[in-house]
Amino acid sequence: MAPERRGYFESEYGRKQLLDQLVSVELITAFGTELGLDSDPVYQSQVEQALKDIKYSFTMNKILGTITIEEEEALKVYNEHPERYQEQESIKASHILVDDENLAKELISKISADEISFEDAAREHSSCPSKEQGGDLGEFGRGMMVKEFEDAAFAMEVGEMTKTPVSTQFGYHVIKTTDKKGQEPRPFTEVKDEVMNKMLQDKQMEYYSKLMTELQEKFPVTYNK
Structure with missing residues (x-):
């Protein structure tokens, strides 16, 4: 229970509210019995299903709660499959977006000739x-970017700029890759x-599948057509 909730119920007012609520539940339950709900088939069916759900939940917690994974096991899997736990490849890039392909070509030419900086362009x-x-x-x-842009940006080395404009649905791009991070192990x-x-999920699922096979053999199930 959250500390603020615990503090509320530890107060005199909170205790009275809780007691009143418990009394209300008992009174309504007793009234339900008086109304004959215990013999109502719909009520009985729902109670039976609720009991099944509770038993299922307790049984699953009991059998799966015994399954554990040791840190040494996890380290072994980590060392055997480092490719599963790598940082995603990423880059930093800048671009100039224009509607005119000729303007994009002109900017590439001027930037390459140091007539204007990429940033100013x-x-x-x-x-x-x-x-x-x-x-x-x-x-x-x-x-994270459209394919044409991504392919061009990831293909370049750090500091490299596209030699020709890259066309996408947005227009023409002059792209410069400014930094790259490889797929490094975390x-x-x-x-x-x-x-x-x-590993725990996999182990639990493996145990569950094996258990279901054993139970189906122990308690044969027939389906009515």
Whole structure:
């Protein structure tokens, strides 16, 4: 129970409210018996289903609660499959977006000849809001940009600029890749819980499948057609 809730029920007013609620439940339950609900078939069916649900929940908690994963097991899996726990590849890039392909070509030529900086060209000509940051789009991973843009940006080395405009549904882009991060392994301490939770789920599912097979053999089920 949350501390604030506990504090409420520890107060005299809170205790009285709780007691009143418990008394109300008992009174309504007694009245339900007086109304004959205990012999009502719909009521009986729902009670039976509720009891089954409770028994199922308690049984699952009991059998699955015995399954555990040790940290040593998780470390072994981590060391055997480091590719599963890598940082996603990402880059930083800037771009200049224009509607005219010839203008994009002209800007590439001028930037390459050091007649204007990439940032100044973006501020003067780009139609993208990133122009205010000199075209800087920040860091992004794969799948976050349209394919044509992504392919061009990820293919370049740091500091490299597209030699020809990149055409997308938005217009023509002059792209410059400013930083790259490869797929580096994340430290075990960072992914330990992730590894252990996945292993626990797999182990529980394996046990559950095996148990269901055994139970179906022990308690044969027939289906009415």
